[in-house]
Amino acid sequence: MSACLLERNNKQTFTQKSAPGRSVYLSNRGNSLRQHRGILQEGFAQYVVNKYHDTNNPDGIINMGTSENKLCYDLLYKRLTHPDMLHIDPSLLQYSDSRGHAFLREVVAEFLSHYCCSPNPLKPDNVVVMNGCTSLFSCIAAVICDPKDAILIPTPFYGAITEDLHLYSDVKLFHVPLDCEADGKDSRAFHLTVGKLEEGLKRAKEEGLTVRALILMNPHNPLAEIYTPEEMFAFLEFCKRNELHVIVDEVYMLTVFDKSVSFHSVLSVDSLPDPQRTHVMWGLSKDFALSGIRVGTLYTENKDLLEALAQLGSFHSVPGSTQHQVAQLLQDREWIDEQFLPENRRRLKAAHSYLAQELQSMGISYLDRPACLYVWADLRKYLRESSFEEELALWRSFLRHKVVLSCGQAFFCSTPGWFRFVFADQQHHLQLGQFAPFNMYIPSTF
């Protein structure tokens, strides 16, 4: 017998929003933009206009698909309503440096020096602040790549980076697929090695692509993996050998909730193989549970890159008052170290355990990792056949049953059936049994 979800059989499933027809008002580029449909964005778009609420909207959608931390609102509320957050000063209300105010870049440099354990103090002039990592990806692509150039990325990966590089900057991602089955050579599932990167680079060149960079995310999205310092160094050396830029997104660096595990930032490396081509991204969305504040940072020693990014800064500016608030937050070591981080990690760990139990009770296997806001789980047994169409049908079924979950194709996973479950939310949102699709299956033998 093959696994199936009864209610999916031959029933008109969730009405797929078909791509809109061509508009005579827009250009070719505009039409292409308008018709673009990323799955992660689609799930979010459905949720944002119909959010579940215990009392106000019990028929709404629960979002386990968007990577946000909703566990710390009380802690943030307390800190963000503190009087130092309502400071006004003329320079905050006027046009300012397109790289971000100097006061903020100084605070960011000190913050990263401390939390990334840099061997030497980081420099404010090597910092650029923009309205989110989405914007940073867009700009970096625009300046290190020409249109149609490519950047390497191991799969699965956070799929929205595809849009971040493509929509404005017309840069493509070249995938280096990581298999979900650990084989003889791999020590674990989805194992990134230098060998695979080299092979990927070779294939890309054979396809005639100009590869300019590699993107690494550490801790990883969606795997929640943390690379060892040795692994990371080997990846950096691979880039140096091939004169590739490397963009290391460390946006989850403070979400390690298992005390026995340590995270090593690229900024802690004493002697980078190629400092001029090593660029480290960070932001407040994940580590500080402030996805709505829209602030991302880039650290690099490359002056040419910094100058070019400054030219695009006016498209990605952050309000002066927000820059002030972020500076206040990031320099409040006491609040960060004694109030926020320990409690946040405790709650993340508890929520992670809760979801892990739920998955286990459903007989769903998953990658057990000590960081991030989500778990990468194996739902292959729910598919009637191993295909991405089936996976998408399952995704739609979840959505019809009022839960957003992100399916593997949104992360360009090479094997259908993997899903990412975001757990950083209240427990009653994580009770999988409340969502019919989890209960409606026939145990599979494949």
Next chain:
Amino acid sequence: MSTPVYLSNRGNSLRQHRGILQEGFAQYVVNKYHDTNNPDGIINMGTSENKLCYDLLYKRLTHPDMLHIDPSLLQYSDSRGHAFLREVVAEFLSHYCCSPNPLKPDNVVVMNGCTSLFSCIAAVICDPKDAILIPTPFYGAITEDLHLYSDVKLFHVPLDCEADGKDSRAFHLTVGKLEEGLKRAKEEGLTVRALILMNPHNPLAEIYTPEEMFAFLEFCKRNELHVIVDEVYMLTVFDKSVSFHSVLSVDSLPDPQRTHVMWGLSKDFALSGIRVGTLYTENKDLLEALAQLGSFHSVPGSTQHQVAQLLQDREWIDEQFLPENRRRLKAAHSYLAQELQSMGISYLDRPACLYVWADLRKNTLFEELALWRSFLRHKVVLSCGQAFFCSTPGWFRFVFADQQHHLQLGQFAPFNMYIPSTKSSDQLKEKDSPVPDTASLITEEFVLLDCQASRPTESLDSLIGTLRHQIHSSDWLEKNTPELSAGEDPEILDVFKALLQRARK
């Protein structure tokens, strides 16, 4: 080993890009004048900002309702802007633009500034290398806004500074000129997709009449062009006898699907640092396409809340902010106007905006960019006409929305260094003719002449006459050589050498 090249062709091009407006600002922002903390700093009369209302804004922005937090403000949200804000913006624009019917929140998009809105709109209504028409002079940074990401070019429709028989005024935009511009663009093989209009205008501070505007909209309709009307200065009209008519007040637009109205808080609310711009359009396709780019231009949730609080506070806007702001703008405008008059500088006298467009042509011998640089060296940023692609050199934009002592033109040496030029060169040879301190004049890189010289050629002759006189009457030539100014602007040096040669003859 060759020098490594880190950036792409596009990246290098971006990095080397130097807009004059941005250059002036960049110099200022790292060396801002301050009465006590930095008296040697730069005074900025070049960037269009309103610095007159900080006290009023401070009071309102520190009000407790501005520190409201709520979970949805700290989380990812609608890429068009939160629904609550789009509702407030729709109501605000309905009221202040006098729309015949209530405007709809779903026709509103909010982004982090009009810069971003221009970039997005260009990306979705144009393909790379397409063109958009714009009358010159215009706010030059729009060139970068359309080009840097979206690779769209502006095709200029030049407006002359001299009113001719057909024109009623200088820099007069007519449908005829637009039609001619469109024709030329097509002859050059360009695909023109839209027209940009700014009303009230930057840098002219003009306000189009409703009839003029309607005629421009009809021109666009006839040619199936989108029209982007930037009304970002709509509330800065400080002369009570003048009225501004928003495109949103038009009952029956010629082509509503191609009419898009931009606004923002930077100018009308003196909040350039808050980074909020809005677009209103009925075109659903455009709105959907813009939403796809919204995540690159997002506004923080708490800022969206603050803006909503501000825009719905009609009492504060109508009774506290706008009247006092306009009173101050009018006073500052008058002050600057007097300063310009006392310097003999003519200018366009207009009842809106934060700046005055002034004619420095007859006040200078030297090239416009050299004059710009000279001002900068003397610690004042002024925006020169080429930053606005003005077809005639010598026009400058003076921003007046600042404290009076920043507007005293006499404190900037270039304005004072002039030769009275009504006397002929013969007369200047008379010993009892008053001769200004020309030693400093000669070491200065340029000269400003008394405006009573009516034509540039007369001024040049007068200067040469004076130089000749001076050279005869002093040991200046022994003391001063061209090599002294070798470290300065080479263009100045060339002109200086040429003048010196003529004076020696």
